[in-house]
Amino acid sequence: MRGRSYLRPEPWQLAGSPADARWGVQATRYLYMNGQCRYCGEHAQGPASSVTAHPLALCLACGTPQCDKQRGCLVCMIGFVGRVPYGQSTACGYARCGKPAVARAPRVGRVCTHHLIQATSRGRTLRSQIDNSVRLRELGGLDWQKLTWFGPERRYAVRRWHDDGRTGWTTGQHRAGFETAGAADREAAAWNDPRTSDGWHAERVLLTDEVRAQIEDWEGRAAGRSAVARLT
Secondary structure: OOOOOOEOOOHHHOOOOHHHOEEEEOOOOOOOOOEEEOOOOOEEOOOOOOEEOOOEEEEOOOOOEEEOOOOEOOOOOOEEEOOOOOOOOOEOOOOOOOOEOOEEEOOOEEEOOHHHHOOEEOOEEHHHHHHHHHHHHOOOOOOOOOEEEEOOOOOEEEEEEEOOOOEEEEOOOOOOOEOOHHHHHHHHHHHHOOOOOOOEEEEEEEOOHHHHHHHHHHHHHHHHHHHHHHHO
């Protein structure tokens, strides 16, 4: 059974190079008076009814690559994409801070990366809200967001750690990792179940080259311990 995942692009959206990999939305094709961005589905510079693309930029708060349209982040919804909007101060709104602003914030207007853990909205810090948005991103976001990944296939692993200091990894039935974030989340939930966890905790992790190296290192150390155990 496949778990929940980000949505797949519509056929008309498939294009671009790996260098353009970014998050967008599953969009309907329209015949605009100018171009239509293949990644976000909105108006973009280009000939009438053409399929084109906005420039690529990163959200300063959550790091999500996406279209640069001088709007809030399509994932965390509070981060500035690429830069602070024109006409606004680029400094954090907290007194005597002055560090570069990365996101909108209640009361102070803008906050830097450091103050994301201090600024709150609806009883939660902005940092925790952003972390939750990034976790949901791999699942397609909230129902209305329809988040879509345009780029190489994404795979996932489950990182495990025990109260006594032991660690471990799980990649599902294949070394390539879990195919969907939802499947990895279910595996992590099983390890986190207080009725059966026996001190274990787990979380879903995107399989990057760095994570694969950590898994290989862990497997090597685990194999070494098994060999020693057989000799004793």
